[in-house]
Amino acid sequence: GYYGYDHDDYQKTADWLLSQTKHRPQVAIICGSGLGMLADALKCQDAFHYTDIPGFPQSTVQGHAGRLVFGELKGKTCVCMQGRFHMYEGHSLCKTTFPVRVFKLLGVETLIVTNAAGSLADGLKPGDIMIIKDHVNFPGLGGFNPLNGPNDDKFGPRFPAMSACYNPGLRCLAMDIAKQQGVAELVQEGVYAAVGGPNFETIAEAKLMHRLGVDAVGMSTAPEVVVAVHCGLRVFGISLITNKAEAFSSPPNLLSARDTSRCRSPGI
Numbered sequence: 001g002y003y004g005y006d007h008d009d010y011q012k013t014a015d016w017l018l019s020q021t022k023h024r025p026q027v028a029i030i031c032g033s034g035l036g037m038l039a040d041a042l043k044c045q046d047a048f049h050y051t052d053i054p055g056f057p058q059s060t061v062q063g064h065a066g067r068l069v070f071g072e073l074k075g076k077t078c079v080c081m082q083g084r085f086h087m088y089e090g091h092s093l094c095k096t097t098f099p100v101r102v103f104k105l106l107g108v109e110t111l112i113v114t115n116a117a118g119s120l121a122d123g124l125k126p127g128d129i130m131i132i133k134d135h136v137n138f139p140g141l142g143g144f145n146p147l148n149g150p151n152d153d154k155f156g157p158r159f160p161a162m163s164a165c166y167n168p169g170l171r172c173l174a175m176d177i178a179k180q181q182g183v184a185e186l187v188q189e190g191v192y193a194a195v196g197g198p199n200f201e202t203i204a205e206a207k208l209m210h211r212l213g214v215d216a217v218g219m220s221t222a223p224e225v226v227v228a229v230h231c232g233l234r235v236f237g238i239s240l241i242t243n244k245a246e247a248f249s250s251p252p253n254l255l256s257a258r259d260t261s262r263c264r265s266p267g268i
């Protein structure tokens, strides 16, 4: 079509994959920056480089290998993206979310999204895991939405609800498992905000988001989740906190005029 992809484009890629592997995944996992090693844990793997998959976008970022890996994880058939697509790579949003609709056509029912994110919340430290309970899609609020253009009714409605994007049952289950595994102190629920990137936040931007109720910030995930929810996938999301976002790293940025020793690093 004139805007993005036709249903046939997704179908061709899905059909090609179905012809190349016997796996019929129920679960798709998008691995965030540095999290691609999860795919290495799949048993009975069939792996495809994005460059070899007809119609598939290509990865350009470090820490994103650019492979689609099918296999078994704890008895579930999964398909794992080792490397995702970001808007800042120059991809259109429908390109960054192309794989999600392909997963739908493969028969996937549940999408697990993961990402590396910066913390804006006092209680979230580098190394912690944040289960995403909701998101703020800043590019989306500004009109950068993968669902822009004519709606494809075969995937979902023109005006999809986003009020329960992150499946409450799966969130509950994840909290229970964290307790069972003895890692409950490392796992919390919170709100993820997607920004366009590729620059990290200014101090003022980080403070603004913190005041608006955002707990962690990154440059991905929300567009994929919007497309997944639109086509009826069940979504579970986690952020690995890799750093404190700029305003919340040391040294503290509340400067008193009396403190002349720190006047070379002004805060806002």
Ligand SMILES: O=P(O)(O)O[C@H]1O[C@H](CO)[C@@H](O)[C@H]1O
Pocket: 031, 032, 033, 034, 084, 086, 114, 115, 116, 117, 197, 218, 219, 220, 221
């Ligand atoms: O969201 P993922 O893909 O994990 O990557 C995150 O890490 C990168 C910045 O270091 C950005 O791409 C940000 O979005």
Ligand SMILES: Nc1nc2[nH]cnc2c(=O)[nH]1
Pocket: 116, 117, 118, 119, 195, 197, 199, 200, 201, 217, 218, 219, 242, 243, 244, 245, 246
């Ligand atoms: N925007 C943004 N993305 C990130 N990805 C990992 N850390 C960060 C961060 O602090 N800010």
